[in-house]
Amino acid sequence: MAISLQGITKIFGQGPRALKALDGIDLEVPEGTIFGIIGSSGAGKSTLVRCVNLLERPTSGTVCVGGVDFTSLSEGELREARKKVGMIFQSFNLLARRTVFGNVALPLELAGWKKEEIAPRVEELLDLVGLTVKRDVYPSQLSGGQKQRVGIARALANHPDVLLSDEATSALDPMTTQSILELLRNINEKLGLTILLITHEMNVIKEICHNVAVIEKGRIVEQGAVLDVFTDPREETTRDLLGEIIGVDLPPTFGGLDFSREPVAGGDLVIQLRFFGNVAAEPVMSDLVRRFDVDVNILTAHIDHIRNVPYGTLVVGLSGDEARRQAALEHLRALDLKMEVVGYVRQALCPAR
Ligand SMILES: Nc1ncnc2c1ncn2[C@@H]1O[C@H](COP(=O)(O)OP(=O)(O)O)[C@@H](O)[C@H]1O
Ligand SMILES: [Mg+2]
Structure with a gap:
């Protein structure tokens, strides 16, 4: 089911104490996608x-899930409609006095399922999240990752079409985070579930999301396909959140060479290349040297992946006479990568020839 939010505002409190936590949010989450919302603490994600x-309940605006306007439903209709929307939390929210089986069975009991129907459904869910062997243990005997698997099984019990995740991996170590993200990706692909996922970690977005929206002070400041936003972040907030993940921040010095945004007489050009998919940087560079008789000096390099697509950032110094450098830049601009002249370094990077 698709999720469509229009003009959502939320004001907490009244009068001089009033706080606008959400300020005109419009968001379209296409059916079957994993959509990430990222922002720092207090931005309004939860x-x-x-x-x-x-x-x-939003102060104003409409919430449509699968074409149904939730804001116009009666309490009874809403209770029914919510079954189509599962939710998982950072703190897992498991009942300590119930076993794993009991926790997963709970939403089915509340929905009035018959006992003989509950058991096979719970078994099926435990199998899906890989927890069959923990069926009869209590939450206190589980690791964080296992607790979240119980949370996921419970959220999926009523066959929802949408899963909401509020910092589901934020309490977990990197390895466990990875395995939970894989599980979510698997569920998305296998069940066609639409997942709206909230996080403050770009890594989470990078691993599994198709689309991302950046939220700041209750407003969405940037959104798009993850690949686009990561390779061409437009907002300062996004660049900050991306930080070292993609190496957009340029160090003030490169191995002792002062970096300057302004042209420097006799200095070298510093260019940043971002590429993804099949464009490999190395042949591009050697080709440049061969064809344009310029020298290329790699200042920083960073290779990563977004979902499973390789993605890299390369910062190189370019020396050689001006005409040849311009020809080289021209050539780079025509390739399937993003090229930007980011500045200059004062000294020649390569000895004079
Ligand atoms: N129930 C509430 N009453 C009053 N203020 C709240 C309430 N819930 C959240 N807020 C405030 O709304 C803002 C956004 O909070 P939240 O959505 O929890 O942000 P995030 O999840 O991005 O950290 C914060 O300033 C927070 O203090
Ligand atoms: Mg939060």
């Missing part, structure tokens, strides 16, 4: 995700 299933 409030936003809670507005989707109306755990928090």
Whole structure:
């Protein structure tokens, strides 16, 4: 099911104490996609995700899930509609006095399932999340990752079409985070579930999201396909959140060479190349040297992946006479990569020839 938010605002409190946590949010989450919302602490992420299933009622705006306007439903209709929307949390929210089986069975009991129907469904869910062997243990005997698997099984019990995730991996170590993200990706692909995922970690977005929106002070400041936003972040906030993940920050010096944004007489050009998919940087560079008789000096390099697509950032110094450098730049601009002249370094990077 697609999720469509229009003009969502949320104001907490009244009068001089009033706080606008959400300020005109428009968001379209296509059916079957994993959509990430990222922002720093206090940006309004949890409030936003809670507005989707109306755990928090927006002050204004509409919430449509699968074409149904949740904001116009009666309490009874809403209770029914919410079954289509599962949710998982950072703190897992498991019942300590119930076993793993009991926790996963709970939403089915609340929905009035018959006992003999509950057991096979729970078994099926435990199998899906890889926890069959932990069926009869209590939450206190589980690791963080296992607790979140129980949370996921419980969220999926009523066959939802949408899964909301509020910092589901934020309490987990990197390895466990990875395995939970793989599980979510698997569920998305296998069940066609639409996932709206809230996080403050770009790594999470990078691993599994198709689309991303950046939220700041209750507003969405940037959104798009993850590959586009990562390779061409437009907003300062996005660049900050991306930080060292993609190496957009240029160091003030490169191995002792002062970096300058302004042209420097006799200095070298510093260019940044971003590429993804099949464009490999190395042949591009050697080709440049061969064809244009310039010298290329790699200042920083960073290779990573977004979902499974390789992605890299390369910062290189370019020396040689001006005409040849311009020809080289011209050539780079025509390739399937993003090229930007980011500045200059004062000294020649390569000895004079
Ligand atoms: N129930 C509430 N009452 C009053 N203020 C709240 C409430 N929930 C959240 N806020 C405020 O709304 C803002 C956004 O909070 P939240 O959505 O939790 O941000 P995030 O999840 O991005 O850290 C914060 O300033 C927070 O203090
Ligand atoms: Mg939060």
